[in-house]
Amino acid sequence: MLKRMFITGGSVLALALTVLIGGGCSKSSSTGPSSGGLGGVVTVTGKVVGQNGQAVASVPVVVPGKASTNTDASGNFSIANVTTPYDISVVDATSKAALVYKGLTRTDPTLLFIGSSPGTSHTGSVSGKISGGTFLPNQGASDVTRVVFASAETNGSANTAANGTFGAINLSWFGPTATTGSLYALQFTADAGGLPVASGYKGYGVRSGIAVNDGSTLTNQFDTLQTVTTSQFTGTVTVPSGYTLAAKLVYARVSQSAVISLFSDNTANAALSYYTPGIPGATLVLGAEALKAGGGTAITWKNALAIGATGVSVNIVTPPELSLPVNAATGVDTTVTFTWTAMTGGVHLVVFTAGAGSPKYYVLTAGTSATIPNMKPFGLGLPAVTAYSWQVYGFGPFGSVDAAAGSTGFITGISVPLAATGDVFVGLSAPRTFTTAP
Numbered sequence: 001m002l003k004r005m006f007i008t009g010g011s012v013l014a015l016a017l018t019v020l021i022g023g024g025c026s027k028s029s030s031t032g033p034s035s036g037g038l039g040g041v042v043t044v045t046g047k048v049v050g051q052n053g054q055a056v057a058s059v060p061v062v063v064p065g066k067a068s069t070n071t072d073a074s075g076n077f078s079i080a081n082v083t084t085p086y087d088i089s090v091v092d093a094t095s096k097a098a099l100v101y102k103g104l105t106r107t108d109p110t111l112l113f114i115g116s117s118p119g120t121s122h123t124g125s126v127s128g129k130i131s132g133g134t135f136l137p138n139q140g141a142s143d144v145t146r147v148v149f150a151s152a153e154t155n156g157s158a159n160t161a162a163n164g165t166f167g168a169i170n171l172s173w174f175g176p177t178a179t180t181g182s183l184y185a186l187q188f189t190a191d192a193g194g195l196p197v198a199s200g201y202k203g204y205g206v207r208s209g210i211a212v213n214d215g216s217t218l219t220n221q222f223d224t225l226q227t228v229t230t231s232q233f234t235g236t237v238t239v240p241s242g243y244t245l246a247a248k249l250v251y252a253r254v255s256q257s258a259v260i261s262l263f264s265d266n267t268a269n270a271a272l273s274y275y276t277p278g279i280p281g282a283t284l285v286l287g288a289e290a291l292k293a294g295g296g297t298a299i300t301w302k303n304a305l306a307i308g309a310t311g312v313s314v315n316i317v318t319p320p321e322l323s324l325p326v327n328a329a330t331g332v333d334t335t336v337t338f339t340w341t342a343m344t345g346g347v348h349l350v351v352f353t354a355g356a357g358s359p360k361y362y363v364l365t366a367g368t369s370a371t372i373p374n375m376k377p378f379g380l381g382l383p384a385v386t387a388y389s390w391q392v393y394g395f396g397p398f399g400s401v402d403a404a405a406g407s408t409g410f411i412t413g414i415s416v417p418l419a420a421t422g423d424v425f426v427g428l429s430a431p432r433t434f435t436t437a438p
Contacts, residue, residue, distance in 0.1 A: 039083065041083055042082050042084060043079070043081070043082070044078065044088070044109065045077070046061075046076070046077055046078075047077070048061065048077065048110075049112060049409060050113055050116035052117040052119065054075075054118050055071070055075025056118050057074070057075060059071050059090055060091045061079070063089075068091075084105040085104060087101065087102050087103065088101050088104060089375075090113050091375060095116065096359045097113075097359065097380075098360070098362070099113055099361075100362070100363045101401055101404075102363060102364065102370070102401060103367070103400075104402055106402045110407050111405065112408075112411055115360070119175075122172065122174070122177055122215075123215065124171050124212040124215065124217070125171060125218065126156075126221050127165075127166060127167055127168045127169065127218070127219050127221065128166060129160075130160050130164040130166065131223075132203050133187040133202045133225035134187065139187065142189050142190055143187060143188070143202065144190050144194075145164070145185060145187040146158075146159060147159070147160060147166045147185045147223070148169075148183070148184045149184075150181050152181075153173035154171045154181070155257065155258060156169040156170060157169065160185075168217070178211055178212065178214065179212050181212070182207060182208040182210065182255070183210055184258055185223045186201070186203070186228075186252070186279075188200045188201045188277070190263070193265075194264070195274065196274070196275040197275065198230065201229065201277045202228070203227060205223040205224050205226055206223065207221075228277050228279060229277075230277065231275070231308035232273070232275055233273070233274045233275075233276045233284060233305070233307070233308060233310070233312070235286075235310070235311060235312030235313060236272060237288045237316065239270070239316050240317070240318035242292055243290035244290060244291055245288065245289075245290050246268070247287075247288070249261070249265075249286070250262045250264075251284065252276070252285075253285055254281075254282050272286075276307050276308065283304045284302075285303050289316075292430070294430055295431065296428065296430050298316050298425070299425065299426050300317055302314055303422055303423055317346070317396065317427060318341075320427060322390075322391075322429050322430065322432050323340050324337070325432075326432075327432040329434040329435070332436050333372075334373070335371065345425075346397065347366050347400070348365055348367070348368070348392050349363070349394075349410075350370045352388055354388045355387070358386055359381075359382070364401055365401060366400055384437065385435060385438050387433060388435070388436060389433050390431065390434065392429045394425075398410060
C-alpha cells in the first residue's frame, strides 16, 4: 500500500524509501490495453482504486457529454457509447478532489484516485532476535544487521541491537485480516559512511510461514544467519544537464515481495563501486536521484540487476519543467493554459493544490499542456481570488495514458522499488504559484 499522500513535493527518492518501509504495495501488470482505437464507439468498463490499490466506491465517474455514473461497491463502473479518444474524470466532493485522465482509447481503464486510501487498515507487529553471524554474544561495533518482514500484503523493517534483538516491526495492510510472510535478516560490516566493506557480508537468513493477524503482536520471533559471500557491483550514473547527483540507494531483492535495504550513498560520485551480498537467487535494485538548484527532482530505478553486475549504466531521465504561466500569475481561471516540457517516455500528472478547504485538481496527460478542470457542476468550482500552487510529475516508462491506466494504474511509478519489476523513472518539476481570477 502506498503512503496516504504522495503528492507532497520534495525528494522522490525519499518518497520511494518512505513507501518501501511504510507497507506493501500493489504489483505491476504487463497486461496491454484493450482499445477501441481512434474514432471508435465503445463501452468503457473500468475501475477506480485508491493509492492503496483498494476499490473506491460510490464516487462519480464522468465522460464529457455523458451522464455521470457512480462506482459500485467494488469500484467498478460502465459507460456506453463513448467515442475514442475520450477524457474521463473521477470526482470526490467529500475530499474536494477531482482527477482527469486525458485522451484514453482503452475500454478497461483503472483510474488511480490520488489522496484516497479506502477500506479497513489492519495492523500487527513482529519482534524477536537474530542469531548466528558475529553475535558472540554481541556483533562487532561496525556490524549492521537488517531485518525485514515481508508478505504479499505488507512489509516492514528494523535493525537489530548489538545482541541481535530487534524491536517491533510495525505492519499495516488492507484486504485480508491476516497475512503470512517471511522474516529475512542480513548482516554486514560497514565503513564510516555506512557502506559494506570488502568481504563484509557475514550472514543471511530467512524464516518462512509467519502468520500475523489483525491486532496481533508477535514476540520472540527468531532467525538464524548462515554464511553468505560478498560480490562487487560497478557502474556509472549520468545526470541531466543542470542537475546534480544527490543520492544512490541499493536494495537486495530476495523474493517477489521482499527487498532488504543495503545502504544509501549520498555523495555526488557518479562512479559506482559497491560490495553486495551473494544471496542465491537475489537481485539488486538501484535508485539514483538528481536535484536541480531552485527545484526539480529526478530519479531512475534499475531493477533485476545481477548481484555482481559490472559496467551498469544508469541514465537519469530529465523531469518536466514548467513553462507558462509565469510564477505568481494572477487572474487565472479554467480557460488559462498551463504548459511544461515533456519527460521523454513518460506521462505527466499536473497537480493544482491550495489551502485547506479548497478543491484539488489532478490531470494525467501524455501532452505538455492542460487547463484546470471545470468541476463546478459537481460543487468543486475553482474558488475566486485564491492562492494555488502547481507542479508536474512525470512517470515512466509509459508510452501513453492508456498504458498508465493499466490494471494497477500508474501505481508502479510511485511505489518503487518494491512493486516494480522493470526499470522505472519518476520526475518532479519545481513548483509555481498563481492566484485565481475574481
